[in-house]
Amino acid sequence: xxxxxxxxxxxxxxxxxxxxxxxxxxxxxxxxxxxxxxxxxxxxxxxxxxxxxxxxxxxxxxxxxxxxxxxxxxxxxxxxxxxxxxxxxxxxxxxxxxxxxxxxxxxxxxxxxxxxxxxxxxxxxxxxxxxxxxxxxxxxxxxxxxxxxxxxxxxxxxxxxxxxxxxxxxxxxxxxxxxxxxxxxxxxxxxxxxxxxxxxxxxxxxxxxxxxxx
Numbered sequence: 001x002x003x004x005x006x007x008x009x010x011x012x013x014x015x016x017x018x019x020x021x022x023x024x025x026x027x028x029x030x031x032x033x034x035x036x037x038x039x040x041x042x043x044x045x046x047x048x049x050x051x052x053x054x055x056x057x058x059x060x061x062x063x064x065x066x067x068x069x070x071x072x073x074x075x076x077x078x079x080x081x082x083x084x085x086x087x088x089x090x091x092x093x094x095x096x097x098x099x100x101x102x103x104x105x106x107x108x109x110x111x112x113x114x115x116x117x118x119x120x121x122x123x124x125x126x127x128x129x130x131x132x133x134x135x136x137x138x139x140x141x142x143x144x145x146x147x148x149x150x151x152x153x154x155x156x157x158x159x160x161x162x163x164x165x166x167x168x169x170x171x172x173x174x175x176x177x178x179x180x181x182x183x184x185x186x187x188x189x190x191x192x193x194x195x196x197x198x199x200x201x202x203x204x205x206x207x208x209x210x211x212x213x214x
Contacts, residue, residue: 102186121163
Protein backbone atom coordinates (compact mmCIF):
# COMPACT_ATOMS: atom_id res chain seq x y z
CA UNK A 1 0.00 0.00 0.00
CA UNK A 2 1.37 3.47 -0.85
CA UNK A 3 1.47 6.23 1.73
CA UNK A 4 -1.73 8.22 1.77
CA UNK A 5 -3.95 5.65 0.08
CA UNK A 6 -7.25 4.86 1.78
CA UNK A 7 -7.48 1.74 3.91
CA UNK A 8 -10.81 0.51 5.24
CA UNK A 9 -9.12 -0.74 8.41
CA UNK A 10 -7.65 2.68 9.25
CA UNK A 11 -10.00 4.96 11.25
CA UNK A 12 -11.41 7.91 9.35
CA UNK A 13 -9.12 10.94 9.41
CA UNK A 14 -5.92 8.93 9.98
CA UNK A 15 -3.36 8.05 7.35
CA UNK A 16 -1.08 5.03 7.49
CA UNK A 17 2.60 5.64 8.17
CA UNK A 18 5.81 3.70 7.99
CA UNK A 19 8.76 3.62 10.39
CA UNK A 20 11.75 5.47 8.96
CA UNK A 21 14.13 5.11 11.92
CA UNK A 22 13.93 3.17 15.16
CA UNK A 23 15.42 5.44 17.84
CA UNK A 24 15.14 2.96 20.71
CA UNK A 25 18.79 1.97 20.49
CA UNK A 26 20.11 5.54 20.34
CA UNK A 27 21.87 6.80 23.51
CA UNK A 28 19.85 9.01 25.82
CA UNK A 29 22.86 11.20 26.68
CA UNK A 30 26.14 12.35 25.18
CA UNK A 31 29.19 14.48 25.93
CA UNK A 32 30.45 17.92 24.96
CA UNK A 33 28.76 19.79 22.10
CA UNK A 34 26.68 16.70 21.29
CA UNK A 35 24.78 17.22 24.54
CA UNK A 36 21.96 19.82 24.74
CA UNK A 37 22.93 20.51 28.38
CA UNK A 38 26.43 21.50 27.22
CA UNK A 39 24.91 24.19 25.01
CA UNK A 40 22.68 25.29 27.86
CA UNK A 41 25.73 25.61 30.10
CA UNK A 42 27.53 27.59 27.39
CA UNK A 43 24.59 29.98 27.13
CA UNK A 44 24.49 30.28 30.92
CA UNK A 45 28.19 31.19 30.94
CA UNK A 46 27.64 33.78 28.18
CA UNK A 47 24.82 35.49 30.11
CA UNK A 48 26.73 35.46 33.38
CA UNK A 49 29.88 36.59 31.60
CA UNK A 50 28.03 39.69 30.44
CA UNK A 51 27.13 40.36 34.06
CA UNK A 52 30.83 40.38 34.91
CA UNK A 53 31.56 42.65 31.94
CA UNK A 54 28.95 45.16 33.13
CA UNK A 55 30.33 45.10 36.68
CA UNK A 56 33.90 45.60 35.42
CA UNK A 57 32.67 48.46 33.21
CA UNK A 58 31.10 50.08 36.28
CA UNK A 59 34.40 49.67 38.15
CA UNK A 60 36.41 51.53 35.50
CA UNK A 61 33.70 54.18 35.13
CA UNK A 62 34.12 54.95 38.82
CA UNK A 63 37.89 55.08 38.37
CA UNK A 64 37.46 57.56 35.53
CA UNK A 65 35.04 59.92 37.32
CA UNK A 66 36.95 59.90 40.63
CA UNK A 67 40.55 60.15 39.48
CA UNK A 68 41.97 59.09 42.85
CA UNK A 69 41.67 55.34 43.30
CA UNK A 70 40.95 53.59 45.59
CA UNK A 71 38.79 55.99 47.60
CA UNK A 72 39.64 56.51 51.27
CA UNK A 73 41.09 53.02 51.68
CA UNK A 74 44.33 51.16 50.96
CA UNK A 75 44.39 48.48 48.29
CA UNK A 76 43.17 45.07 49.51
CA UNK A 77 45.75 42.65 50.91
CA UNK A 78 47.30 40.16 48.52
CA UNK A 79 47.93 37.11 50.69
CA UNK A 80 44.52 35.41 50.85
CA UNK A 81 43.48 36.47 47.36
CA UNK A 82 46.74 35.19 45.84
CA UNK A 83 46.45 31.90 47.74
CA UNK A 84 42.89 31.62 46.48
CA UNK A 85 44.06 32.24 42.91
CA UNK A 86 46.85 29.66 43.10
CA UNK A 87 44.44 27.02 44.39
CA UNK A 88 41.94 27.82 41.65
CA UNK A 89 44.62 27.37 39.00
CA UNK A 90 45.74 24.15 40.66
CA UNK A 91 42.17 22.84 40.54
CA UNK A 92 42.22 22.81 36.74
CA UNK A 93 44.07 19.49 36.60
CA UNK A 94 41.73 17.43 38.84
CA UNK A 95 38.83 19.12 37.06
CA UNK A 96 40.25 17.93 33.73
CA UNK A 97 40.62 14.42 35.15
CA UNK A 98 37.00 14.44 36.30
CA UNK A 99 35.84 15.41 32.81
CA UNK A 100 38.03 12.81 31.10
CA UNK A 101 37.14 9.98 33.45
CA UNK A 102 33.47 10.91 33.22
CA UNK A 103 33.59 10.52 29.44
CA UNK A 104 35.28 7.15 29.96
CA UNK A 105 32.55 6.29 32.50
CA UNK A 106 35.15 5.13 35.00
CA UNK A 107 33.06 5.23 38.17
CA UNK A 108 35.90 4.63 40.62
CA UNK A 109 38.04 7.46 39.27
CA UNK A 110 35.08 9.80 38.88
CA UNK A 111 34.24 9.30 42.55
CA UNK A 112 37.83 10.13 43.49
CA UNK A 113 37.96 13.22 41.26
CA UNK A 114 34.63 14.61 42.49
CA UNK A 115 35.64 14.17 46.13
CA UNK A 116 38.89 16.04 45.41
CA UNK A 117 37.04 18.84 43.61
CA UNK A 118 34.50 19.07 46.43
CA UNK A 119 37.28 19.48 49.00
CA UNK A 120 39.00 22.09 46.83
CA UNK A 121 35.72 23.96 46.47
CA UNK A 122 35.12 24.03 50.22
CA UNK A 123 38.71 25.22 50.75
CA UNK A 124 38.21 27.99 48.19
CA UNK A 125 35.07 29.18 49.96
CA UNK A 126 37.05 29.28 53.20
CA UNK A 127 39.79 31.32 51.55
CA UNK A 128 37.18 33.67 50.07
CA UNK A 129 35.82 34.26 53.58
CA UNK A 130 39.30 35.23 54.75
CA UNK A 131 39.75 37.34 51.63
CA UNK A 132 36.60 39.36 52.31
CA UNK A 133 38.05 40.38 55.66
CA UNK A 134 41.07 42.03 54.05
CA UNK A 135 39.39 44.46 51.63
CA UNK A 136 39.86 47.34 54.13
CA UNK A 137 36.48 48.77 53.11
CA UNK A 138 32.83 47.95 53.71
CA UNK A 139 30.32 47.56 50.92
CA UNK A 140 28.38 50.65 52.06
CA UNK A 141 31.38 52.87 52.84
CA UNK A 142 31.69 54.49 49.40
CA UNK A 143 31.50 53.74 45.66
CA UNK A 144 34.84 51.95 45.76
CA UNK A 145 33.70 49.61 48.52
CA UNK A 146 30.41 48.93 46.75
CA UNK A 147 31.99 47.91 43.45
CA UNK A 148 34.69 45.78 45.09
CA UNK A 149 32.13 43.87 47.12
CA UNK A 150 29.87 43.57 44.08
CA UNK A 151 32.62 41.92 42.04
CA UNK A 152 33.60 39.61 44.88
CA UNK A 153 29.98 38.81 45.61
CA UNK A 154 29.20 37.96 41.99
CA UNK A 155 32.11 35.59 41.74
CA UNK A 156 31.39 34.04 45.14
CA UNK A 157 27.85 33.25 44.00
CA UNK A 158 29.21 31.40 40.95
CA UNK A 159 31.82 29.63 43.05
CA UNK A 160 29.21 28.51 45.57
CA UNK A 161 26.89 27.31 42.81
CA UNK A 162 29.53 25.06 41.28
CA UNK A 163 30.76 23.75 44.64
CA UNK A 164 27.23 22.73 45.66
CA UNK A 165 26.68 21.08 42.28
CA UNK A 166 29.97 19.20 42.60
CA UNK A 167 29.13 17.94 46.09
CA UNK A 168 25.69 16.78 44.95
CA UNK A 169 27.23 14.93 41.98
CA UNK A 170 29.83 13.34 44.25
CA UNK A 171 27.10 12.06 46.58
CA UNK A 172 25.05 10.72 43.65
CA UNK A 173 28.05 8.82 42.33
CA UNK A 174 28.16 6.83 45.57
CA UNK A 175 24.52 5.78 45.17
CA UNK A 176 22.59 3.67 42.66
CA UNK A 177 22.27 6.79 40.48
CA UNK A 178 25.99 6.78 39.65
CA UNK A 179 25.68 5.68 36.03
CA UNK A 180 24.51 6.81 32.61
CA UNK A 181 23.62 10.47 32.31
CA UNK A 182 25.38 11.30 35.59
CA UNK A 183 28.70 10.88 33.76
CA UNK A 184 27.55 13.49 31.24
CA UNK A 185 26.63 15.77 34.15
CA UNK A 186 30.21 15.47 35.43
CA UNK A 187 31.48 16.83 32.11
CA UNK A 188 29.03 19.74 32.16
CA UNK A 189 30.01 20.54 35.74
CA UNK A 190 33.70 20.52 34.77
CA UNK A 191 32.96 22.84 31.84
CA UNK A 192 31.28 25.33 34.17
CA UNK A 193 34.25 25.19 36.55
CA UNK A 194 36.52 26.37 33.74
CA UNK A 195 34.27 29.41 33.46
CA UNK A 196 34.45 30.04 37.22
CA UNK A 197 38.26 29.98 37.11
CA UNK A 198 38.54 32.04 33.91
CA UNK A 199 36.17 34.72 35.20
CA UNK A 200 38.15 35.09 38.43
CA UNK A 201 41.53 35.88 36.88
CA UNK A 202 40.65 39.34 35.46
CA UNK A 203 38.68 40.18 38.62
CA UNK A 204 41.71 39.29 40.73
CA UNK A 205 43.93 41.61 38.67
CA UNK A 206 41.39 44.45 38.72
CA UNK A 207 40.64 44.35 42.45
CA UNK A 208 44.08 43.56 43.87
CA UNK A 209 46.69 44.80 41.39
CA UNK A 210 45.10 47.67 39.46
CA UNK A 211 44.86 49.97 42.56
CA UNK A 212 48.60 49.41 43.10
CA UNK A 213 49.42 50.40 39.52
CA UNK A 214 47.07 53.39 39.31
